[in-house]
Amino acid sequence: MRIDVLSLFPDMFAPMRQSIIGKAIDKQALDFNVTDFRDFTDNKHNNVDDYPFGGGAGMLLMPQPIFDAMADVEKKAGDEGHVILLDPAGRQFNHSVAQELAQYDHLTFIAGHYEGYDDRIRELVDDEISLGDYVLTGGELGAMVIIDATVRFLPEILGNASSADDDSFQNGLLEFPQYTRPADFRGRQVPEVLTNGNHAKIAEWRLKESLRRTYLRRPDLLENRQLTAQERDLLDDIKTEEMTEG
Incomplete structure (x- = not known):
C-alpha cells in the first residue's frame, strides 16, 4: 500500500x-x-x-x-x-x-x-x-x-497474523480479558480455565467474557447483533451473575 x-x-x-x-x-x-x-x-x-x-x-x-x-x-x-x-x-x-x-x-x-x-x-x-x-x-x-x-489489516504488518482476529470490534464484541505470567501475581490469580489446557473450555470462557465486557461497557454493540444460541445462553448467565453480584 x-x-x-x-x-x-x-x-x-x-x-x-x-x-x-x-x-x-x-x-x-x-x-x-x-x-x-x-x-x-x-x-x-x-x-x-x-x-x-x-x-x-x-x-x-x-x-x-x-x-x-x-x-x-x-x-x-x-x-x-x-x-x-x-x-x-x-x-x-x-x-x-x-x-x-x-x-x-x-x-x-x-x-x-x-x-x-x-x-x-x-x-x-x-x-x-x-x-x-x-x-x-x-x-x-x-x-x-x-x-x-x-x-493493521495489511498482510505481514502484525507479527502474528491472527492478532487482528481477536481484537475488539473484529467480531462485533469487545475483546476478552487476557493474562500472562506469573499465574499468581501477589495473590491475584489467573482464571484457572486458562491454565488447564482445555481449548474448548478456554474458547467458551473467552466468548463469555467478551460478551460480559460488551454487555457491561458497550451494550449498544449487542442491540443489532444476531446472537447465536450459545451466545444467548451465555448472555443469560452473565445477566444472572451480574444481578446476583450487584
Whole structure:
C-alpha cells in the first residue's frame, strides 16, 4: 500500500515511522509519504489561507496549494489514490471503515487546519471521514489514527497474523480479558480455565467474557447483533451473575 498525506505540519507524522508501522515501512510493505502543501503556494508570502467570502470567523484553506500538491502526488504515484478529507461532516470512522480502506492500494489524506476548507477542494475528494463528534485543531491526528487502524489489516504488518482476529470490534464484541505470567501475581490469580489446557473450555470462557465486557461497557454493540444460541445462553448467565453480584 502507498499512503500520501497532504499537511502543513509534516513533522507531526514522525511517530508514524515508529513501532509496527515503522517496521512495515522498513520492510517496504508500506510506502508512506507526507507532502507539505505550503510548498505549492503561488504567492510570495507562501500563504495557504485567506478570509472567507461573506465574512465570518477564522481563515479558510485556499484551493490552489492543495490542488497543485495533489497533482504532484498523482505525478509521483501514477494516480491520486482514494482521496480522504478529514472533516467533522464526514462519515464516522470505525473498525469496519478501517477494513474497507485496507482494500485500497493507495490512500491519500488531506489534513486541514484553521477554520476549514474552500469547498472547491471537495472536488478532489472520494471520501470524507470524521473520528467523532468533536473538533480537533487539525486533521493530522485524525489521519494518524485512521492510518494506524487501517494498516493493521495489511498482510505481514502484525507479527502474528491472527492478532487482528481477536481484537475488539473484529467480531462485533469487545475483546476478552487476557493474562500472562506469573499465574499468581501477589495473590491475584489467573482464571484457572486458562491454565488447564482445555481449548474448548478456554474458547467458551473467552466468548463469555467478551460478551460480559460488551454487555457491561458497550451494550449498544449487542442491540443489532444476531446472537447465536450459545451466545444467548451465555448472555443469560452473565445477566444472572451480574444481578446476583450487584
